[in-house]
Amino acid sequence: MGKKIWMWNHYATDMYKNRGGRHYWFAKNLIEQGYEPTIFCANTFHNKAGFIDTNKKKFTTDTRDNIPFVFVKTKAALENGLDRIKNMSLFFINLFSAAKEYAKVYGKPDVIIASSVHPLTMIAGIQIAKKLEVPCICEVRDLWPEAIFSFNKAKEKSLFGRVLIRGEHWIYKNADALIFTKEGDTDYIKEKKWDTTQGGDIELSKCHYINNGVDLRAFEQLASKNEVKDEDLDSNKFNVVYVGAIRPVNNVGNILDAAKLIQDREDIQFLIYGDGNQKHMLEKRVHEENISNVKIKGFVDKSSIPNILSKSSVNLLNYSNSQYNWARGNSSNKLFEYMASGKPIISTIQMGYSILEKYQCGIELEKCTPQDLAESVLTMKKMPEKLYNIKSQNAKSAAEDFDFRKLTKDLIGIIEEVQK
Structure with missing residues (x-):
């Protein structure tokens, strides 16, 4: 026994x-x-x-x-x-x-x-x-x-x-x-x-x-079996993907502000998956401010997340700098699912004990201003393919350690x- x-x-x-x-x-x-x-x-x-x-x-x-x-x-x-x-x-x-x-x-x-x-x-x-x-x-x-x-x-x-x-x-x-x-x-x-x-x-x-x-076996099975049919996700554009709650601590409105700054780049779009008490407010902003490069997809079942993340170009960890103490690190489930997707990550917060820095699998911003976020997206888009692939592989290797x-x-x- x-x-x-x-x-x-x-x-x-x-x-x-x-x-x-x-x-x-x-x-x-x-x-x-x-x-x-x-x-x-x-x-x-x-x-x-x-x-x-x-x-x-x-x-x-x-x-x-x-x-x-x-x-x-x-x-x-x-x-x-x-x-x-x-x-x-x-x-x-x-x-x-x-x-x-x-x-x-x-x-x-x-x-x-x-x-x-x-x-x-x-x-x-x-x-x-x-x-x-x-x-x-x-x-x-x-x-x-x-x-x-x-x-x-x-x-x-x-x-x-x-x-x-x-x-x-x-x-x-x-x-x-x-x-x-x-x-x-x-x-x-x-x-x-x-x-x-x-x-x-x-x-x-x-x-x-x-x-x-993350349970890598389960993640990879879901990523291959649960195909998400989404014309935006399947497009040839550079997809900046956020998956998670839409509430104040996640500061999702910052994504809309950043997207507006690079709206002239028709080859880049922001896809937001999730729900929360600020979702309707953000949908209203997208409509009233005519933010054409943001699509708010709403709630998705957990089983669909691996496939969505795996189809992204870069995955976005978007947090408020003021509503939490990030000095001791990050333990969000989302971080490890992002890494398991094998795609680079942009974090709007510079973490203590940074996993992104340790594994060199993304970009952390000192300030989470819309300008800084927009510039980091452009940096990732312009990144040489070899370096982009290294960061992608580093993300997957990091997931294996977790x-x-x-x-x-x-x-x-x-x-x-x-x-x-």
Whole structure:
């Protein structure tokens, strides 16, 4: 029998539905390596209607692609606010019952991996692991509460802010190991002077880095099988492609501003795929300002994205410079899908711990002004074919380093380490 690994991710319900995502791919590869993973998630979908019926019980189970899923009962939350708090709180509370009952039937785990979307999952992981006398690995995918402070949802020096920071410190101190998804996130512990080298109580040796990544096998299969019929994408023009959310943090309006500056270049067009609360506003701008070289394509199914990206000329990572701290790196899923497409990338943000710079697979802008973005597109368009092909190959090579087969081996190393 292989070692039992429980992976907790509140929003992994979407991974069950889509047959993809970080913990789905970890689980898939863990099974191939002889482990027995189980994914615990909410019975509701993130920001979507619909749910997995628990039949009035605290949890229910199902198996998808040989991966056992445990759906913990909670309350739907389509927007931030009181319902979101209830959603998180019920997941936290019901995890205790679900873990206890599941362990009675299937045996306790050898390791719990509690992954943050919110810190309550990690708190539950530490507390339940202690009861079961097994190690708990806490995976920090977003630095709470720093992200909350960045979006001005709370003040760092307020009573609430101080409580959040104390809770965060408690998690870092009590976890048997920590996994950060951005390479520079351990700098945060140093900045807080929580590490033992500065008199704190957190050993940096238990901090690890495993970024998000891509399942290259699945990506390449989808790219070849899910052909997207789109006359713009299939044209002979130089296609600058953006795929992702259309909301303030993604600063998609900047793309329209840049496109207007080079509208006289009929051989270049910008294709925007995605949805969000700014989509209608941007469509209105394209129409009213007569921006002829921008096509807003709207929502596309995840299974179509690999083919779209693979048909691009250059893929665009477009972010706001002011709404997030990029100094510690980037862990967006989009980055790794872009690299897997084997096409160069333009980023409107200069990242710390830059993957684009490390692998020389694109251009990063010091400033994300429309002028700078327009010039970077022209630079990529004029680039000698040999250099363009080198950057394309570098992108593919980078994706291989972030393939989940490799990332899972890194995870296994941490699992084995906490059990020593």
